[in-house]
Amino acid sequence: xxxxxxxxxxxxxxxxxxxxxxxxxxxxxxxxxxxxxxxxxxxxxxxxxxxxxxxxxxxxxxxxxxxxxxxxxxxxxxxxxxxxxxxxxxxxxxxxxxxxxxxxxxxxxxxxxxxxxxxxxxxxxxxxxxxxxxxxxxxxxxxxxxxxxxxxxxxxxxxxxxxxxxxxxxxxxxxxxxxxxxxxxxxxxxxxxxxxxxxxxxxxxxxxxxxxxxxxxxxxxxxxxxxxxxxxxxxxxxxxxxxxxxxxxxxxxxxxxxxxxxxxxxxxxxxxxxxxxxxxxxxxx
Amino acid sequence: xxxxxxxxxxxxxxxxxxxxxxxxxxxxxxxxxxxxxxxxxxxxxxxxxxxxxxxxxxxxxxxxxxxxxxxxxxxxxxxxxxxxxxxxxxxxxxxxxxxxxxxxxxxxxxxxxxxxxxxxxxxxxxxxxxxxxxxxxxxxxxxxxxxxxxxxxxxxxxxxxxxxxxxxxxxxxxxxxxxxxxxxxxxxxxxxxxxxxxxxxxxxxxxxxxxxxxxxxxxxxxxxxxxxxxxxxxxxxxxxxxxxxxxxxxxxxxxxxxxxxxxxxxxxxxxxxxxxxxxxxxxxxxxxxxxxxxxxxxxxxxxxxxxxxxxxxxxxx
Numbered sequence: 093x094x095x096x097x098x099x100x101x102x103x104x105x106x107x108x109x110x111x112x113x114x115x116x117x118x119x120x121x122x123x124x125x126x127x128x129x130x131x132x133x134x135x136x137x138x139x140x141x142x143x144x145x146x147x148x149x150x151x152x153x154x155x156x157x158x159x160x161x162x163x164x165x166x167x168x169x170x171x172x173x174x175x176x177x178x179x180x181x182x183x184x185x186x187x188x189x190x191x192x193x194x195x196x197x198x199x200x201x202x203x204x205x206x207x208x209x210x211x212x213x214x215x216x217x218x219x220x221x222x223x224x225x226x227x228x229x230x231x232x233x234x235x236x237x238x239x240x241x242x243x244x245x246x247x248x249x250x251x252x253x254x255x256x257x258x259x260x261x262x263x264x265x266x267x268x269x270x271x272x273x274x275x276x277x278x279x280x281x282x283x284x285x286x287x288x289x290x291x292x293x294x295x296x297x298x299x300x301x302x303x304x305x306x307x308x309x310x311x312x313x314x315x316x317x318x319x320x321x322x323x324x325x326x327x328x329x330x331x332x333x334x335x336x337x338x339x340x341x342x343x344x345x346x347x348x349x350x351x352x353x354x355x356x357x358x359x360x361x362x363x364x365x366x367x368x369x370x371x372x373x374x375x376x377x
Numbered sequence: 378x379x380x381x382x383x384x385x386x387x388x389x390x391x392x393x394x395x396x397x398x399x400x401x402x403x404x405x406x407x408x409x410x411x412x413x414x415x416x417x418x419x420x421x422x423x424x425x426x427x428x429x430x431x432x433x434x435x436x437x438x439x440x441x442x443x444x445x446x447x448x449x450x451x452x453x454x455x456x457x458x459x460x461x462x463x464x465x466x467x468x469x470x471x472x473x474x475x476x477x478x479x480x481x482x483x484x485x486x487x488x489x490x491x492x493x494x495x496x497x498x499x500x501x502x503x504x505x506x507x508x509x510x511x512x513x514x515x516x517x518x519x520x521x522x523x524x525x526x527x528x529x530x531x532x533x534x535x536x537x538x539x540x541x542x543x544x545x546x547x548x549x550x551x552x553x554x555x556x557x558x559x560x561x562x563x564x565x566x567x568x569x570x571x572x573x574x575x576x577x578x579x580x581x582x583x584x585x586x587x588x589x590x591x592x593x594x595x596x597x598x599x600x601x602x603x604x605x606x607x608x609x610x611x612x613x614x615x616x617x618x619x620x621x622x623x624x625x626x627x628x629x630x631x632x633x634x635x636x637x638x639x640x641x642x643x644x645x646x647x648x649x650x651x652x653x654x655x656x657x658x659x660x661x662x663x664x665x666x667x668x669x670x671x672x673x674x675x676x677x678x679x680x681x682x683x684x685x686x687x688x689x690x691x692x693x694x
Contacts, residue, residue: 284415285415285641287630291639292638353563356566356589356591357633358615370566
């Protein structure tokens with residue numbers, strides 16, 4: 093059950109009025125270049141030890157938001173504060189503590205692993221980069237933690253299935269012992285039976301290692317399963333934030349209502365819901 | 378109810394590797410049948426072999442008959458198949474980006490499908506194309522647009538309009554909404570269902586999403602390792618699964634349960650051709666015994682049954 097977190101718990105991530113504009117190429121000599129407003133003033137707060145979900149459809153700005161939180165991109169205005177450090181304007185050389193404390197797992201396990209590196213080198217890379225001794229012992233520990241055999245370290249990414257590759261990505265993310273784990277659609281590319289394994293793994297590791305989890309997905313039912321709190325994004329803004337159970341059961345914003353009613357579920361289908369019901373807007377659940 | 382599509386003992390092989398074995402399947406007129414399974418289970422190959430679109434060196438065996446077509450579809454030559462494709466059987470593919478011709482306007486692509494099969498005159502095809510776009514809720518201006526000007530959901534709706542252009546007896550949809558957002562998916566699913574219901578066409582709907590199948594279809598076949606392991610009405614299969622794989626799949630996708638841990642199926646889906654002999658699921662099944670080394674026989678009728686030595690829902694399994 094989602095444990096209600098102590099409101100006094102220290103903040104892990106605070107985002108204040110974040111704006112990110114992407115200028116597009118000029119189309120006219122006389123007019124200024126058009127601008128895509130990817131984020132239009134996003135504010136949120138994630139407490140330490142919380143499992144925080146971000147849902148939204150493609151193009152809503154959720155990946156831009158993640159990139160800014162991970163300092164992989166620069167904000168146009170606003171602030172990102174991770175564990176009391178404002179990282180918004182820090183130069184790369186001063187981001188070292190962020191790179192250790194905050195790690196990412198990406199959506200596509202095929203493209204996020206270097207095909208020419210052995211798995212043990214992939215997992216050890218974050219340690220090597222940050223100047224830690226990358227012992228074989230630590231790599232074996234990590235492989236075991238994500239449920240892969242120790243000899244997996246000698247093989248290459250293409251020798252693994254999608255689910256196993258996502259385990260490798262998780263092992264790599266955990267290598268520098270981060271306190272915050274950000275997962276960007278980690279199970280979208282996986283089959284149902286494997287998805288359950290990876291969700292369980294993430295859940296267990298977050299509990300065991302006391303991590304703060306930021307879980308991004310387009311799938312509200314997955315977020316509902318994993319997260320305590322959720323923010324719903326649409327067109328670069330957060331339209332609704334709340335405890336996942338509440339948002340799912342009684343969505344307040346019209347967009348969230350549409351989103352929730354569009355999700356096909358087995359229970360609803362078996363009780364006779366048809367495709368027309370998916371389109372029903374603002375239907376009370 | 379006459380059967381529109383009858384598939385008997387369909388097998389698909391590439392050199393010595395069997396990818397699909399012994400698939401029996403019928404779809405009646407106006408019936409909506411789902412085919413579910415994880416990647417590598419052979420569901421797309423089944424669809425492609427019905428259409429005769431298998432890649433070179435991949436061979437189909439068995440029998441595929443379509444009501445109203447007087448020849449066998451397996452092994453039919455290209456000339457005969459191209460008369461069936463797009464007229465009697467139409468298909469909506471997963472990727473709307475690659476299914477359309479990037480150099481042709483939408484209107485021309487839709488009319489072409491009618492002109493090729495000579496189902497309408499040029500003028501009638503024009504009006505029909507506009508009507509079809511209206512049916513899939515796109516503005517008439519879309520007729521003059523090129524595919525790159527449309528979003529993924531709009532393109533998938535164009536593909537659907539194209540598929541319905543000749544009022545096919547059978548519409549095959551292969552993961553039509555996997556690449557789409559949920560709200561767009563809801564619209565496309567509704568359009569597919571309305572499209573086939575209005576024409577009383579048969580629908581073969583392929584997906585890995587159990588909830589989508591349950592919403593769209595009346596009957597479902599579960600595939601694993603290139604075999605149909607269970608079949609039956611949606612309500613029956615999803616509430617009282619008999620095959621251990623279906624049971625595991627249902628448990629693994631149950632995100633509604635209140636417990637933090639999901640029930641999982643151990644292991645991974647083996648790569649094609651590496652499935653065990655006998656029962657294809659035995660390497661991942663908790664109930665497997667020595668008996669499972671023999672291929673389990675089909676229990677039940679053709680439309681409702683399962684292939685398992687230790688079925689779920691029996692006291693002494």
